Amino acid sequence: MLSERRLQVLRAIVQDYVGTEEPVGSKALTERHNLGVSPATVRNDMAALEEEGFIAQPHTSAGRIPTDKGYRLFVDKLAGVKPMTAPERRAIQNFLEGAVDLDDVVARTVRLLAQLTRQVAVVQYPSLTRSTVRHVELLSLAPARLMLVLITDTGRVEQRMVDCPAPFGEASLADLRARLNSRVAGRRFTDVPSLVEDLPEAFEAEDRGTVSTVLSTLLETLVEENEERLMIGGTANLTRFGHDFPLTIRPVLEALEEQVVLLKLLGEAKDPGVTVRIGHENAHEGLNSTSVVSVGYGSGGEAVAKLGVVGPTRMDYPGTMGAVRAVARYVGQILAES
Amino acid sequence: MLSERRLQVLRAIVQDYVGTEEPVGSKALTERHNLGVSPATVRNDMAALEEEGFIAQPHTSAGRIPTDKGYRLFVDKLAGVKPMTAPERRAIQNFLEGAVDLDDVVARTVRLLAQLTRQVAVVQYPSLTRSTVRHVELLSLAPARLMLVLITDTGRVEQRMVDCPAPFGEASLADLRARLNSRVAGRRFTDVPSLVEDLPEAFEAEDRGTVSTVLSTLLETLVEENEERLMIGGTANLTRFGHDFPLTIRPVLEALEEQVVLLKLLGEAKDPGVTVRIGHENAHEGLNSTSVVSVGYGSGGEAVAKLGVVGPTRMDYPGTMGAVRAVARYVGQILAES
DNA sequence: TCTGGCACTCGCACACGCAGAGTGCCAGGG
């Protein structure tokens, strides 16, 4: 186990490196933080920390920089979450309250997060599986062609075309619409399959094919749309990455364009609180030199989606975590109100 | 007026510079293109071209590079649009045909354009104003709260909440729905206002307030949604920009995040054919070192939206223009079919 | 266990010199 002072040294190294972006040496450390010991002692501690793999030196006779393992220790043990100040909170709230619809909420959240953290922000649209149905609408576009519209309690709208096996009369349509809504309105998506199972039986034989088709389209929508959408922003902040960044930035931009990758990234965060994945902890190798800070948010007590930021491993973890947590909280409030 | 040979020299300079990304000198020019004259002669021509502002040298005793004005002349007079090859056309068609809905069409188009041109692709969603109404649906969510859903012929769906001044019965709702659809279905958005003008008069006095509210919401949707959405992709291609690119890339990324800027950019292109805006011709100064190649596309003969690419001024104009034009054409076809 | 001292190691910035590419200009020839 590392002594208390060595942990303090590590903390100091992380803080200084995050601030200056330059390897930090023993002398500078003792000057900027009053550790109460001399540089020589700090050097010994550094040697030990390096031995354990928490810090490394880019070249012999340069200062030390934290490794992924070092950041991990820092995040887990040495740093808390820095809460937002009262004015910041107010600003967040004001900014989000101006939103007019779900798209706008998400768009504003992305911009807000990017601005607060000065990093790349990623916000997942509220997921369908955990939300509830507000309304299902069926429109007849042609004799054997329907449009299915699904409206969720988070304000999301999904539409699907349905090609019917047989023409479907207006009366049957109205009947189906009414029955469908009385069963599923207000219910959770996960409950829908069992609730509509026996619906075709209530109809004439000639209509059953169409009813089944409509239902299976509805169920498909619930599942398929779990390839959920997300929005990203603040990519201009990537330019603050580092000096050598043509090489660093490219894979990151590529990864950010792959929605699948990002969704997996956010999905991996299982904690109820803020999750941090540092450098090589990220499965996708394009993101090996980045850290991802994410958290779930939701309209009720429960998380319906995730949001987070992607930035260099050399980031201000306490501040970023604080911002992410605060934004998630207020977005949740906004969603609950609407 | 410039002599024929001088134009050839300019063309050769543009082609070589685009290929090599390095200033091109008189000797290299005569070697790579058989102009039939000596380097010395070419030097004289270059001096003249520089005098006129078509080319410039980064430093004394370096080769020449084209200026924005040089590219402009090249695009206008010296180069055509390079048509896609047959296999390329087939590939485009196949790729786009797999799309399942409008979002998917746009997403695929973006990826396709980015891949073909190796640049940043921008695709505007088919605009509302020029498309026609397929269906208007009204749903009652609460006694005095309706949801208005608008479905366009391009498959786009917009929804709006409507708070009614008075409760609105199911019968009135069905009536309004029927009347509304019989008037506007299949009609152009621009025609809608005059078509629904007198609708409230057909209703009982107590319902007129609500009907008016619904109508004005509908009209608002048409106008307001002209803050149209768009999708971008291929930002990773920005890394191919140049050597000094931290400085170049930042404002570009910033500009790309401002939807307003991009929409204005695309909107400026008035030509029926492919439009090219080179370097400083772009109003937004973050894009002063980029060129924008754009074109309108549409489901019928008429353009309902724009798409294009953003890349360095040093780009392969004929190839890019060909790719943009071809993609626009096929997207139009796909939209017409669906 | 901490401290001060000391020798050592690198990386970085800067200066120098050289080779190569490109230019402008000029006088001569078709």
Add this chain to the structure above:
DNA sequence: CCCTGGCACTCTGCGTGTGCGAGTGCCAGA
């Protein structure tokens, strides 16, 4: 009149060499 070959000049990029400074590791002493 236009083109050509030649010539002197300019500038960039690159490889080499040197000095400085920051930082380290180790050791002896408190």
